[in-house]
Amino acid sequence: MARRRSGPTRPPRDNRQEETTQDTIRTEGVVLEARPNTTFLVQLDAGPEILAHVGGKMRRHYIRILPGDRVVVEISTYDPEKGRIVYRK
Amino acid sequence: MILKRRAELEIMAEACAINSAALEAVEAALRVGVSTAELDKIAEDAILSRGGKPAYKGYEGFPATLCTSVNEVVVHGFPSDEPLKDGDIVSVDIGTFYRGYAADMARTYAIGTVPVETRRLLEVTERSLYAGIAAAQAGARLGDVSAAIQDVVEGAGFWVVREFVGHGIGRDLHEPPEVPNFGRAGTGPVLRPGLVLAIEPMVAQSRTRVLVADDGWTAYTENRSLAAHFEHTVAITEDGPWVLTERRAAGNSAGAAAETGGVHGA
Numbered sequence: 001m002a003r004r005r006s007g008p009t010r011p012p013r014d015n016r017q018e019e020t021t022q023d024t025i026r027t028e029g030v031v032l033e034a035r036p037n038t039t040f041l042v043q044l045d046a047g048p049e050i051l052a053h054v055g056g057k058m059r060r061h062y063i064r065i066l067p068g069d070r071v072v073v074e075i076s077t078y079d080p081e082k083g084r085i086v087y088r089k
Numbered sequence: 090m091i092l093k094r095r096a097e098l099e100i101m102a103e104a105c106a107i108n109s110a111a112l113e114a115v116e117a118a119l120r121v122g123v124s125t126a127e128l129d130k131i132a133e134d135a136i137l138s139r140g141g142k143p144a145y146k147g148y149e150g151f152p153a154t155l156c157t158s159v160n161e162v163v164v165h166g167f168p169s170d171e172p173l174k175d176g177d178i179v180s181v182d183i184g185t186f187y188r189g190y191a192a193d194m195a196r197t198y199a200i201g202t203v204p205v206e207t208r209r210l211l212e213v214t215e216r217s218l219y220a221g222i223a224a225a226q227a228g229a230r231l232g233d234v235s236a237a238i239q240d241v242v243e244g245a246g247f248w249v250v251r252e253f254v255g256h257g258i259g260r261d262l263h264e265p266p267e268v269p270n271f272g273r274a275g276t277g278p279v280l281r282p283g284l285v286l287a288i289e290p291m292v293a294q295s296r297t298r299v300l301v302a303d304d305g306w307t308a309y310t311e312n313r314s315l316a317a318h319f320e321h322t323v324a325i326t327e328d329g330p331w332v333l334t335e336r337r338a339a340g341n342s343a344g345a346a347a348e349t350g351g352v353h354g355a
Contacts, residue, residue: 001144001145001148001151001156001164001165001182001184001193001262001263002164002165002182002253002254002255002256002289002291002308002318002320003253003254003255003256003263003267004252004253004254005251005252005253005254005267005269006267
């Protein structure tokens, strides 16, 4: 019978840090318009329109965003006008 | 670390012989359609009829004689009424107390026909166990055993489970030291004659964490890759490792490393 290893177990090395950081709020919205420099105007379900860029992880996987897409956005608590698109539905 | 005298090792060898005989009885019953609860009953009867006592039953609340771990379950699965299916793999882990000493061993079996890659997982895991045993020489270090196992497993492209480890064994089922299946050669405590270790590589098909289910025991691979588990109770002696649970050899089997490659059950 195997023994549970004592002490903290190290996670697998390729556990990449999640793009989620502490100071963000996750919400959903619809892309209204593509803006310069791969930013997008997103209409949040909660009402406000914000400017959001595409998360690095999505860029790495070449996930395209088009006006009309439903997306998950992380919004900085420091600047509620700006956000990061982290998922395309 | 608790060192055992020769007389104690002899008793442990008897405990291990009972344990091995019980596992053989289980093996004989392995087939498509048998439930792990039936295997558990066979194991318990086999141990009791030989004067031993199941070591796991009641150990920190474990409910059965066997740990039966099917497919993505790595270790510590509960026996159940679920019949084994063609293509399953099942790890059978069994422990016996006899005259105050513990024996511990495990093997993983293919049920019916399994893919070549699955068969390779079982072969590599068993081979890594024997590599670990071969490294368990008096005067060597614990890290030599760990590294030998890790080399074989990773050389074959599989993943060493980190969350569970082997252990010292004697009057208690689990004694110091912990015996990880990964590590660096030349590190760790020096192995002395009289030390008895349960060496038990647990190997997953691909890199994964291992989680424990809500029942507090069943350990499974997070990515659901198959996992295999082979274990022997091994005494360190001046003449090399003595595989107490080796069923063929009643005496000292320092040459155990040569007898790898074996057949994998049913």
